[in-house]
Amino acid sequence: MFRKFALKNKRTIRLSKSSLSFREQKAIEKVIKNEFLGMGNYVKQFEDSLTNFFKRDAVCVVNGTAALHLALQACGLKKGDEVLVQSITYLASFQAISALGAIPIACDVNLNSLTLDVKDARQKITSRTKAIMPVHYGGSVGEYDEIYELAKKFNLRVIEDAAHAFGTINKNQFVGSIGDIVCFSFDGIKNITSGEGGCIVSSDKKILERIKDLRLLGVINDSEARYSGKRSWEFDVKEQGWRYHMSDLMAAIGIIQLSKIKKFSQKRQKLAKRYDEILSKNPYISLFKKDYDKVVPHIYPILLNKDIKRQELQEFLIHKGIQTGIHYKPNHHLTYYKSKNKLPNTEAIHERILTLPLHYDLSLRDIKYISNSINNFFDLFKKDK
Ligand SMILES: Cc1ncc(COP(=O)(O)O)c(C=O)c1O
The missing domain is CATH 3.90.1150.10 (Aspartate Aminotransferase, domain 1)
Structure with missing residues (x-):
């Protein structure tokens, strides 16, 4: 027509794309020359840079979906538990919840920002509601204070899906610097990328320690060994984990991208x-x-x-x-x-x-x-x- x-x-104007330069190329070449592509010192360096950026601890994983999944698991979410989340979000927010057998409860959005409608979420709370997952749609944090007030009143964990919001300022700090548990995605089209990738930021050390184990098949304290190119050959596992760690190849890209934020x-x-x-x-x-x-x-x-x-x-x-x-x-x-x-x-x-x-x-x-x-x-x- x-x-x-x-x-x-x-030329076609693309909806979204990565923006990469010779610096990322050089960084990848260095990792390739190392002939170690797994989770090692580059991941540690990227985590340190992110920790410095947020002024609190960050743990890297293979993608944003894994970040949300592990955050929910580390909070103890189980089969049948309910999580409040807006229906207008990437499928990943919902899948991360249902991956644990938990139930995503579809909530409405505000018309002015397309972020969670807190009044609607309040009406959907039941005795099975364990967490709330606000999605920072398009980079906006929405009714941030109201979300945390609701969570406090009903004793809910807050897992912020901040996949869209890397770099956004909320209360004079970067999104991720405050809040219960904040998850980011570094997929190819996000505000910064590590190829694929993601991270979890929190002040809850216990949660982050558990996530560090869960990302390596649940092997206890394996992260520290991996950072120095080793593995725990004698180990124990106490719960279901996943192969969700980040690789050095990804982290090398992420480190450069973060410096361009x-x-x-x-x-x-x-x-x-x-x-x-x-x-x-x-x-x-x-x-x-x-x-x-x-x-x-x-x-x-x-x-x-x-x-x-x-x-x-x-x-x-x-x-x-x-x-x-x-x-x-x-x-x-x-x-x-x-x-x-x-x-x-x-x-x-x-x-x-x-x-x-x-x-x-x-x-x-x-x-x-x-x-x-x-x-x-x-x-x-x-x-x-
Ligand atoms: C709102 C939202 N949540 C979660 C994710 C999942 O991130 P990833 O693609 O890195 O798994 C995305 C990614 O596009 C997203 O847009």
């Missing part, structure tokens, strides 16, 4: 502010207004008016060489997680959210081109009506 708008030889964050913030400036004048869409002096946006979603056909806009943009995404299909609509929970905000908006490209390698000109292309679509749409 929109073929006539297709641009010849136009300031410029990565500033660029993402600048691009999001530019989107806001141009798109706020468009009457066919609404924006999720955020304080981009504090929030480091991982994604840039917009909300389309009710009568707009999302797929048509997506197809139009693809012909203009622009990828878009949908973050996310509600998890309670999936067969495995079907529930009768009433989530009015989620139902009202999930078919209307659309994510625009956002990554370090975009320019302000790209943002102008994307925004103007969207405005262009609506000019045509307006004429058609």
Whole structure:
């Protein structure tokens, strides 16, 4: 339908991507020359750098899903326990909960930020509720104080899914520097990457010690041996563990990426502010207004008016060489997680959210081109009506 708008030889503007330089390349080469790719000194170094960044201990794992899974297990979550989590999140938040036989209880989101609706979560608490998993959607921490008040009142652990929020400032500190247990993802498209990867940050030393064992098949105190290139040949295991450790190859990338966090964050913030400036004048869409002096946006979603056909806009943009995404299909609509929970905000908006490209390698000109292309679509749409 929109073929006539297709641009010849136009590069595709990717929705998201990693941004890597010769520095990461050099770091990987060094690890390869070592001929030790497993969990060793580089992982220790990356953990030390993260600990320095957050001003409290961080433990690295193979990905963000594993970080959430281990955090929940270390808190003692078991079969049948319930965890409150927003339905609009990446499937990983739900799978990390159900991996333990626990039940993700799908909650609604706030319309202004797409973060957890705490009032709704409060109504879903039962005697089986053991934890709450706020997802820092798009980098925003949402109703942070209210979440912790609720957790205190009902004696719940808080496992923050901060996969989107690396670098965001909350209460004058980086997300992760405060809070019960905070989990990050370093997958290829996140604010910083280690290829795949993730980490858990907490002040609860017991939890972190347990996670250190759990990531190495539950082998007690194996982490310390691995850091110095050794293994515990004589060992004991007291519970089910997993092969969830990070490798030196990944950590080498992560160390370099972490050193770039300031410029990565500033660029993402600048691009999001530019989107806001141009798109706020468009009457066919609404924006999720955020304080981009504090929030480091991982994604840039917009909300389309009710009568707009999302797929048509997506197809139009693809012909203009622009990828878009949908973050996310509600998890309670999936067969495995079907529930009768009433989530009015989620139902009202999930078919209307659309994510625009956002990554370090975009320019302000790209943002102008994307925004103007969207405005262009609506000019045509307006004429058609
Ligand atoms: C909200 C959210 N939670 C959890 C994860 C899982 O992280 P990973 O892909 O590193 O397993 C992601 C990753 O995309 C995410 O976006």
